[in-house]
Amino acid sequence: MKCVRNIYYQSYTFSFVLAFVVLILFHPAISMHFNTLLSTESLTISGNRTLVSPGHVFELGFFKNTLNSRWYLGIWYKNLSDRTYVWVANRDSSLSNAIGTLKFSGSNLVLRGRSNKFVWSTNLTRGNERSPVVAELLANGNFVIRYSYNNDASGFLWQSFDFPTDTLLPEMKLGYYLKTGLNRFLTSWRNFDDPSSGEFSYKLETRRLPEFYLLKNGSPGQRSGPWNGVQFSGIPEDQTLSYMVYNFTENSEEVAYTFRMTDNSIYSRIQLSPEGLLERLTWTPTSGTWNLFWSAPVDIQCDVYMTCGPYAYCDVNTSPVCNCIQGFMPFDMQQWALRDGTGGCIRRTRLSCSSDGFTRMKNMKLPDTKMAIVDRSIDVKECEKRCLSDCNCTAFANADIRNGGTGCVTWTGELEDIRNYIGNGQDLYVRLAAADLVKKRKANGKIISLIVGVSVLLLLIMFCLWKRKKNRAKASATSIDNQQRNQNVLMNGMTQSNKRQLSRENKTEEFELPLIELEAVVKATENFSNCNELGQGGFGIVYKGMLDGQEVAVKRLSKTSLQGIDEFMNEVRLIARLQHINLVRILGCCIEADEKILIYEYLENSSLDYFLFGKKRSSNLNWKDRFAITNGVARGLLYLHQDSRFRIIHRDLKPGNILLDKYMIPKISDFGMARIFARDEIQARTDNAVGTYGYMSPEYAMDGVISEKTDVFSFGVIVLEIVSGKRNRGFYQVNPENNLPSYVWTHWAEGRALEIVDPVILDSLSSLPSTFKPKEVLKCIQIGLLCIQERAEHRPTMSSVVWMLGSEATEIPQPKPPVYCLIASYYANNPSSSRQFDDDESWTVNKYTCSVIDAR
Structure with a gap:
């Protein structure tokens, strides 16, 4: 048994x-092969099987879009809450229903739909059908076909990295493989829910010097500038990250750009968005969301291809932005006077070939290289000789800027698509006739003489001032001792982080602007006369004054103001370094006795809220002016976020902090609460969220999370206020009808968006009918709603906003319902938290308390 x-x-x-x-x-x-598809296996939609890469970062399988329920085979990040697709196989041949099978046919992978209909194939022409093959999803997201006995990358028979869609992943190459003629380029999705090929592509051209082109339906929309050995001359922004290394390869086998990550806990990708923006996005475990690190085009004015025409260059720091090269004049003066530089410029003097010379232009994006000639064997001196010896040569530059400059690039046609940068860029030498060079030398001589004369005069003035100070010092030593003592208190009161920041920048540049004596300020404002008062808030009073023959605005902080020493120094340090037409300019400061005073340029038209919400002044603000103000504020914010010396988050953007000059040009002001970000810093958190209710983003108000999207939210509210003429009463109202986002969204969702337009705009149509453009109004409403979406990652960046405002053809995404639903429900469930506040009260907000601070 x-x-x-x-x-x-x-x-x-x-x-x-x-x-x-x-x-x-x-x-x-x-099957134990979780990342491998054997030649005997298949993937089906109904089977729900997917391939998962080693490390569980990527997943391959079938997915369905929500727009029209079409099915696709694709790759996405596996563990992210917000599903992000990085590759789509059958993007232009989708499956109409949930019937689809992926399996091998010989050495090829073939996707078939209903009735075994062919949909997509790897189209592999090489390989031995008798040898066993497998398909494998690698750890880096590359989907490959290989022989089962060969794991070497050089032995891949086919790989998805050779056929990108809209995304460039680490270790993926963008550019040409010269042996086979394969060109790897990005093509955008049609829209955010449709992965089929869109109208934008990003391709590398290698006709002369390698450079990338952003194309719209095959036509150039933006150009990266040629590779100069360090970077692309048209992308001067620092893209260096501690956790990423990028590389550009140019040899006999390939010309390609790639990057790799040194920290595998951080994800990074480059995406060509449906809007035509090339964006670098990063995801970290701490942020838990995709954040924009860099995008192109950055500046809608100067990054757009051929903004300024031949022999003209674009400069965002000039007005108008188009400028003729030295020795050239506008081709069409009437067109130029209308600030249209597309016609370009022409020479003042014809070239003689024998006696010509060159003018040096610094920090330039080199012209389009389609008519350029490249010789990497000679230096810049030989390059100049070669260009002079060729009567058709119009300009030259170094091919490589490393080691003092090597190689030679010469142009023989018109110089097109040039722009100037404050820093970086490259030297360009443009050929001029001898007569224009003489004029330049004479002009330089006059300038030198003027500088010498002014310098002598300044030395005399400085000597007189020194004598005057010395005499005053003897007469009032006590006053000077008090001033010194107060400045010591000021520096001692600064936080350690501010001290380190100042020390790091330059110990001799603690202010970087003139310190003005209190006596001069008192005289300029007629002893702070009430007659000179321009306005006041929790910080103190602003006076109009006359200082050295110039009208100024004097901001005198009250002794009880909550803008303390840190905030005051923050504002001084920030504004002194910012230079942009849409930012207010600071002229000096005064720190004496108990006074803390800032002196600004005087802006004749006060602040935007004075026009928007003042019954008498609002009639002077037609739609043309409102749209121009919207564009100006957007460009100012873009400068703060991406183009300034520091990366700055304003944190208190509202109509009261947008000032208007006599030409109604908007200027962002009041940087006391601004936050400086490092270039690789994506977001920060604070326990003291200070700002103005109604303009604070939900993640900032509730959790203290600060990012660029904090300002984007505030901008969106301002846009809706500009269109409607109504003040946003904040997100604390239980009744959503008292809430501007609720009011706008209801009309937008019901197709009645134009009904929210300020009646004052409509009343002005009888006299100025051409100023009102319904398409522009609807675009602004849509952009405003996009900016105030609940989740920060759903809001556009300011570069996207500027692009959308300036482009007629750009397809703008549909907004999701604004955040008022979430906040209103929060206060509805917490009646004790709901109360009425004044229009401009500023608050410290978190999940537990609401503590009042003075209005700014």
Whole structure:
């Protein structure tokens, strides 16, 4: 009996093991090859099986879009809450229903739909059909076909990295493989829910010097500038990250750009958005969301291809932005006077070929290289000789800026698509006739003489001032001791982080602007006369004054103001370094006795809220002016976020902090609460969220999270106020009808968006009908709603906003319902938290308390 029992157990065990082995070998769902598809296996929509890469970062399988329920085979990040697709196989041949099978046919992977209809294939022409092949999803997201016995990358028969869609992943190459003629480029999705090929592409051109082109339906929309050995001359922004290394390869086999990550816990990708923006996005475990690190085009004015025409260059720091090269004049003066520089410029003096010379232009994006000639064997001196010896040569530059500059690039046609940068860029030498060079030398001589004369005069003035100060010092030593003592208190009161920041920048540049004596300020404002008062808030009073023959605005902080020493120094340090037409300019400061005073340029038209919400002044603000103000504020914010010396988050953007000059040009002001970000810093958190209710983003108000999207939210509210003429009463109202986002969204969702337009705008149509453009109004409303979406990652960046405002053809995404639903429900469930506040009260907000601070 015992023997029979043993035989029975052995037979049972053998049967179980055999059944398990059979399941492992023949049932795909239990296969041990989680990242591998064998030649005998298949993937189907109904089977729900996916391939998961080693490390569980990427996943390959079928997915369905929500717009029209079409099915696609694609790759996405596996563990992110917001599903992000990085590759789509059948983007232009989708499956119309949930019937689809991916399997091998010889050495090719083939996707078939209903009735075995062919949909997509790897179209592999090489490979031995008798040798076993497998498909594998690698750890870096590359989907490859290889022989089962060969794991070497050089032996891949096919790989998805050779056929990008809209995304460039680490270790993926963008550019040409010269041996086969393969050009790897990005093509945008049609829209955010449709992965089919859109109208934008990003391609590398290698006709002369390698450079990338952003194309719209095949036509250039933006150009990266040629590779100069360090970077692309048209992308001067620092893209260096501590966790990423990028590389550009140019040899006999390939010309390609790639990057790799040194920290695998951080994800980074480059995406060509449906809007035509090339964006670098990063995801970190701490942020839990995709954040924009860099995008192109950055500046809608100067990054757009051929903004300024031949022999003209674009400069965002000039007005108008188009400028003729030295020795050239506008081709069409009337067109130029209308600030249209597309016609470009022409020479003042014809070239003689024998006596010409060159003018040096610094920090330039080099012209389009389609008519350029490249010789990497000579230096810049030989390059100049070669250009002079060729009567058709119009300009030259170094091909490589490393090691003092090597190689030679010469142009023989018109110089097109040039722009100037404050820093970086490259030297360009443009050929001029001798007469224009003489004029330049004479002009330089006059300038030098003027500088010498002014310098002598300044030395005399400085000597007189020194004598005056010395005499005053003897007469009032006590006053000077008090001033010194107060400045010591000021520096001692600064936080350690501010001290380190100042020390790091330059110990001799603690202010970087003139310190003005209190006596001069008192005289300028007629002893702070009430007659000169321009306005006041929790910080103190602003006076109009006359200082050295110039009208100024004097901001005198009250002794009870909550803008303390840190905030005051923050504002001084920031504004002194910012230079942009849409930012207010600071002229000096005064720190004496108990006074803390800032002196600004005087802006004749006060603040935007004075026009928007003042019954008498609002009639002077037609739609043309409102749209121009919207564009100006957007460009100012873009400068703060991406183009300034520091990366700055304003944190208190509202109409009261947008000032208007006599030409109604908007200027962002009041940087006391601004936050400086490092270039690789994506977001920060604070326990003291200070700002103005109604303009604070939900993640900032509730959790203290600060990012660029904090300002984007505030900008969106301002846009809706500009269109409607109504003040946003904040997100604390239980009744959503008292809430501007609710009011706008209701009309937008019901197709009645134009009904929210300020009646004052409509009343002005009888006299100025051409100023009102319904398409522009609807675009602004849509952009405003996009900016105030609940989740920060859903809001556009300011570069996207500027692009959308300036482009007629750009397809703008549909907004999601604004955040008022979330906040209103929060206060509805917490009645004790709901109360009425004044229009401009500023608050410290978190999940537990609401503590009042003075209005700013």
